[in-house]
Amino acid sequence: MENLLEVKNLTTRFHTFDGIVHALNGVTFHVGKGEILAVVGESGSGKSVAMMSILGLLPSPPATIDAGSAKLFTKDTAVDLLTLSKAEMNRVRGRQIGFIFQDALSALNPVMTVGSQISETLVRHLDFSWGRARTRTIELMNQVGIPGAAQRLNQYPHQFSGGMRQRVMIALAAACRPRLLIADEPTTALDVTVQAQILELVLRLQREMDLSLIWITHDLGVVAGLADRVLVMYAGRPVETAPVDTLYDHPLHPYTRGLLRAVPSLDRDTKAPLESIEGLPPDLLSPPCHCQFAWRCPCVFDRCWQDNPPYLEVAPGHIVTCFYDLDNGRPH
Amino acid sequence: MQRYFISRVIQSLLVLAGVLMMVFFMMHLTGDPAGLMASRNASPEEIARLRDQMGLNRPMTIQFFEFAIDVLSGDFGNSTRYHQPAMDLILERLPATVELASISLFISMIIGIPLGLLGGSNPNSMVDYLARGAGLFGQTVPNFWLALILILVFGLHLGWFPTFGRETWRFMGLTLPTRSVFLPACSLSLFTLGQLARFTRSAVMEVRSEDYILTARSKGLSVRRIYIQHILRNASIPLISIVGVQFGYLLSGSIYIETIFSWPGLGNLLADAIGNRDFALVQGIAFFSSFVVVILNLLTDMAYATADPRVRYGE
Amino acid sequence: MGNNKMSEPQKAQGHQGATGLGVDQQKKQGVMPVLQYVWRLFWRDKPGLLGLIMVLILVFCAVGAPWITAYDPVKPNLRDAKKPPVWMENGIKGHLLGTDNLGRDLFTRIIYGSRVSLTVGFLGVLMACSAGMAIGMAAGYFGGRIDALIMGLVNMILALPYLVFVVFIAAILGRSLLNVILIFGLTDIPIFVRIARGEVLRMREAGFIESAQSVGASTFRILSTHVLPNLIGPLITLATFEMSAMIFYEAGLGFLGLSVPPNVPSWGNMLAVGRQYLTIYPWFATFPGLAIVFAGIGMNLLGDWLRDALDPRLRRMKR
Ligand SMILES: Nc1ncnc2c1ncn2[C@@H]1O[C@H](COP(=O)(O)OP(=O)(O)O)[C@@H](O)[C@H]1O
Ligand SMILES: [Mg+2]
Numbered sequence: 007m008e009n010l011l012e013v014k015n016l017t018t019r020f021h022t023f024d025g026i027v028h029a030l031n032g033v034t035f036h037v038g039k040g041e042i043l044a045v046v047g048e049s050g051s052g053k054s055v056a057m058m059s060i061l062g063l064l065p066s067p068p069a070t071i072d073a074g075s076a077k078l079f080t081k082d083t084a085v086d087l088l089t090l091s092k093a094e095m096n097r098v099r100g101r102q103i104g105f106i107f108q109d110a111l112s113a114l115n116p117v118m119t120v121g122s123q124i125s126e127t128l129v130r131h132l133d134f135s136w137g138r139a140r141t142r143t144i145e146l147m148n149q150v151g152i153p154g155a156a157q158r159l160n161q162y163p164h165q166f167s168g169g170m171r172q173r174v175m176i177a178l179a180a181a182c183r184p185r186l187l188i189a190d191e192p193t194t195a196l197d198v199t200v201q202a203q204i205l206e207l208v209l210r211l212q213r214e215m216d217l218s219l220i221w222i223t224h225d226l227g228v229v230a231g232l233a234d235r236v237l238v239m240y241a242g243r244p245v246e247t248a249p250v251d252t253l254y255d256h257p258l259h260p261y262t263r264g265l266l267r268a269v270p271s272l273d274r275d276t277k278a279p280l281e282s283i284e285g286l287p288p289d290l291l292s293p294p295c296h297c298q299f300a301w302r303c304p305c306v307f308d309r310c311w312q313d314n315p316p317y318l319e320v321a322p323g324h325i326v327t328c329f330y331d332l333d334n335g336r337p338h
Numbered sequence: 339m340q341r342y343f344i345s346r347v348i349q350s351l352l353v354l355a356g357v358l359m360m361v362f363f364m365m366h367l368t369g370d371p372a373g374l375m376a377s378r379n380a381s382p383e384e385i386a387r388l389r390d391q392m393g394l395n396r397p398m399t400i401q402f403f404e405f406a407i408d409v410l411s412g413d414f415g416n417s418t419r420y421h422q423p424a425m426d427l428i429l430e431r432l433p434a435t436v437e438l439a440s441i442s443l444f445i446s447m448i449i450g451i452p453l454g455l456l457g458g459s460n461p462n463s464m465v466d467y468l469a470r471g472a473g474l475f476g477q478t479v480p481n482f483w484l485a486l487i488l489i490l491v492f493g494l495h496l497g498w499f500p501t502f503g504r505e506t507w508r509f510m511g512l513t514l515p516t517r518s519v520f521l522p523a524c525s526l527s528l529f530t531l532g533q534l535a536r537f538t539r540s541a542v543m544e545v546r547s548e549d550y551i552l553t554a555r556s557k558g559l560s561v562r563r564i565y566i567q568h569i570l571r572n573a574s575i576p577l578i579s580i581v582g583v584q585f586g587y588l589l590s591g592s593i594y595i596e597t598i599f600s601w602p603g604l605g606n607l608l609a610d611a612i613g614n615r616d617f618a619l620v621q622g623i624a625f626f627s628s629f630v631v632v633i634l635n636l637l638t639d640m641a642y643a644t645a646d647p648r649v650r651y652g653e
Numbered sequence: 654m655g656n657n658k659m660s661e662p663q664k665a666q667g668h669q670g671a672t673g674l675g676v677d678q679q680k681k682q683g684v685m686p687v688l689q690y691v692w693r694l695f696w697r698d699k700p701g702l703l704g705l706i707m708v709l710i711l712v713f714c715a716v717g718a719p720w721i722t723a724y725d726p727v728k729p730n731l732r733d734a735k736k737p738p739v740w741m742e743n744g745i746k747g748h749l750l751g752t753d754n755l756g757r758d759l760f761t762r763i764i765y766g767s768r769v770s771l772t773v774g775f776l777g778v779l780m781a782c783s784a785g786m787a788i789g790m791a792a793g794y795f796g797g798r799i800d801a802l803i804m805g806l807v808n809m810i811l812a813l814p815y816l817v818f819v820v821f822i823a824a825i826l827g828r829s830l831l832n833v834i835l836i837f838g839l840t841d842i843p844i845f846v847r848i849a850r851g852e853v854l855r856m857r858e859a860g861f862i863e864s865a866q867s868v869g870a871s872t873f874r875i876l877s878t879h880v881l882p883n884l885i886g887p888l889i890t891l892a893t894f895e896m897s898a899m900i901f902y903e904a905g906l907g908f909l910g911l912s913v914p915p916n917v918p919s920w921g922n923m924l925a926v927g928r929q930y931l932t933i934y935p936w937f938a939t940f941p942g943l944a945i946v947f948a949g950i951g952m953n954l955l956g957d958w959l960r961d962a963l964d965p966r967l968r969r970m971k972r
Contacts, residue, residue: 112548115568117572127559487942490935608820
């Protein structure tokens with residue numbers, strides 16, 4: 007599969023009063039064309055910061071992107087998103103890459119009608135007239151399953167239910183048929199039943215529009231039926247990347263293994279208590295000069311405290327960031 | 339929204355009823371309104387006679403209801419000094435105060451709001467320091483002192499502006515302000531200017547950090563559109579209420595500025611009335627100013643409700 | 654200070670789980686590190702540091718007035734009356750800022766004037782704050798009718814033209830220090846009520862109060878050990894701003910001849926005299942005004958700093 011986005015060694019820091027927050031420490035991953043990548047990790051692990059860094063959406067100060075590249079491949083050229091000028095970046099945002107935020111209530115402008123918030127993207131990127139944008143907006147709203155779109159167009163976000171609001175958000179992100187859709191925990195704020203609908207909707211759009219999709223979640227449970235590939239993040243670093251089945255059947259990082267144990271599933275013995283990983287994520291204020299998981303790791307040994315583990319491709323497409331070989335019960 | 343309006347109107351009426359009571363009982367704070375009203379060297383017999391005359395020996399509740407009925411029919415009693423109905427005196431002074439208040443508000447708005455907007459959009463820039471400085475000085479420089487300094491510099495030293503009284507210019511049947519309003523209006527506008535700059539600035543900064551601005555950026559909108567459509571639009575809604583509140587404050591008349599410049603408005607009348615221990619007039623002014631402020635707050639809230647769709651289409 | 658700077662420690666604290674000035678830091682690390690932390694907060698926010706220094710100077714002047722200047726602030730000395738400041742023509746040595754119409758040293762009177770201002774400010778705020786805190790806590794804690802009644806009154810008073818009523822009351826009560834303190838102490842209660850109530854409601858929403866009730870703590874205990882400590886931050890911040898406002902209003906009353914008796918050296922009284930002599934002896938009015946501005950700026954800068962350091966949420970809650 008051809009790659010759409012290649013992120014290498016992305017390093018983002020926040021310069022705060024208490025010190026430097028090392029939010030991302032060399033994040034490397036890629037997304038293929040038409041592929042669905044799930045990004046998983048506890049909250050605070052840097053999932054959102056990674057995506058926002060790529061799109062240049064972080065507030066600066068306090069954020070700085072200190073290293074890395076993020077190549078976006080269009081027809082036959084590749085551009086590094088991190089080196090784009092503001093104007094060039096504005097042509098990528100919304101046009102090439104759409105972003106779905108977690109909480110649609112706060113992510114939609116409360117004093118603008120829903121319709122004009124969708125339309126303005128079309129006017130901006132596709133040179134639509136406002137009239138034409140309006141027609142297209144109604145189509146889009148129908149497409150994402152908002153009944154009575156022609157009337158609801160003129161309503162304000164607070165007049166929508168949570169699920170409907172998230173649909174608006176999705177319509178907005180997908181309005182210009184971007185090539186990549188980034189969904190940052192789009193269902194976290196919603197009821198369980200609505201969650202499934204939203205998930206289905208995004209998957210349908212992905213198929214219909216032939217998009218690539220990055221789906222961010224801290225819940226490994228929903229990933230199985232959704233993603234092609236999974237990226238597990240911990241304390242601002244990917245710890246393991248693998249095709250979804252490989253990851254579930256054969257996790258190679260102690261953290262991934264711990265996460266999977268914490269997922270309730272139907273086929274396991276329900277009497278066995280769910281395990282969770284002991285301890286808390288590290289304080290990102292200290293610079294990462296060793297494996298960040300070492301404090302909580304059941305397999306920790308002296309090497310883990312000396313170095314950052316490198317990316318290790320144990321099988322094609324299966325990358326793990328760990329010194330310890332879980333399969334053989336000894337260091338690599 | 340209609341429900342909201344109705345409840346706001348009822349609330350305002352309750353406030354006015356409360357004001358009526360306060361104004362009435364304030365006179366009884368010392369226990370002897372007649373003693374307050376009498377001239378300083380009145381003999382006890384004279385005071386007693388006055389007490390009788392004013393009906394102060396009757397039960398308090400009866401006195402209050404009489405007072406309330408009088409006020410509701412627009413009668414604040416007679417000024418003991420001018421021997422005229424207090425209401426007439428107040429209405430006579432009102433135009434001067436309205437002129438001064440409007441011009442002060444205008445000055446504050448054309449300087450304060452842009453300053454706040456620019457400051458809030460460019461944190462820690464030169465304009466931002468200016469906006470913050472305006473806010474700080476507006477709050478700490480007393481306008482009665484500033485007035486004195488302005489008189490010294492622009493009135494006495496440079497001689498550019500009159501420092502005394504109000505002159506108007508009659509043109510096609512309209513009474514228009516002249517240069518005489520400049521110094522009083524400048525002194526009076528300092529506080530409001532600072533408040534507007536401060537408030538606008540923080541409104542802009544708050545809106546800038548909202549999630550929907552991030553969304554707007556993620557859509558690739560131009561900086562201009564984000565600024566006008568998203569930031570300014572949202573930041574201007576809370577501005578409605580601060581402008582309304584400030585106008586109420588200005589309209590209640592500045593006792594300092596009007597006395598310093600001998601500006602024939604409500605504040606000046608109040609200072610006079612206090613100097614003359616003309617408490618019927620003081621009562622009248624206090625109630626009238628409160629009335630103006632309450633009505634203005636009501637109008638402001640209604641404007642706000644109409645401007646903000648979250649209120650307009652009730653939550 | 655500014656909101657922009659505010660957001661950064663706020664976020665950083667958020668991810669560390671520390672609150673405001675770091676009560677938990679105090680527990681963990683003892684007094685010295687906390688002092689160091691406070692110092693760093695001041696050092697980062699230079700205007701706050703400036704405000705602190707200005708307020709300290711003010712307090713020093715009020716407390717040490719007799720040591721700072723040798724002149725009597727009240728006794729007339731007509732021989733030296735109406736002398737301009739030293740740097741002006743006819744200024745005489747020993748009278749830095751000149752003398753007033755009765756020959757009293759202006760510098761001395763300004764220094765002594767800080768006593769009136771600070772007394773009114775401090776006692777007035779103390780009164781308003783303690784009463785407002787109690788009433789606000791009751792309103793927020795008990796809710797229902799009591800709350801509705803209290804807030805109805807509070808909103809009514811806050812909706813009135815403040816100055817008109819203050820002047821009205823002052824005219825009725827007559828000139829004395831006690832009256833001035835009472836006037837400000839009473840009329841300022843509503844603001845504190847509003848803030849205290851708001852904080853209690855926030856704690857209720859966060860579930861603190863319910864959880865304390867569920868383990869059977871008494872009302873008094875909940876209020877004194879759970880609610881009160883959380884009120885201190887916001888109230889101290891507000892108190893600083895209100896103190897500056899009271900100094901401002903006291904000077905205003907003095908200017909109208911409605912504050913402390915005329916012979917007492919206060920900034921407002923001095924301005925009132927200054928106004929009469931404005932055209933001939935402009936320095937009478939100039940310097941007391943500067944003193945008022947000095948006090949106001951110091952307290953406002955300190956207040957801004959406190960607001961950021963203690964509670965980033967408290968914004969724009971002032972009158
Ligand atoms: N504006 C900021 N200032 C300081 N630290 C920040 C800021 N934004 C995010 N961080 C830090 O970056 C880390 C990653 O955050 P984030 O990407 O939001 O996590 P998540 O994986 O839950 O999306 C967190 O530890 C957070 O504290
Ligand atoms: Mg996130």
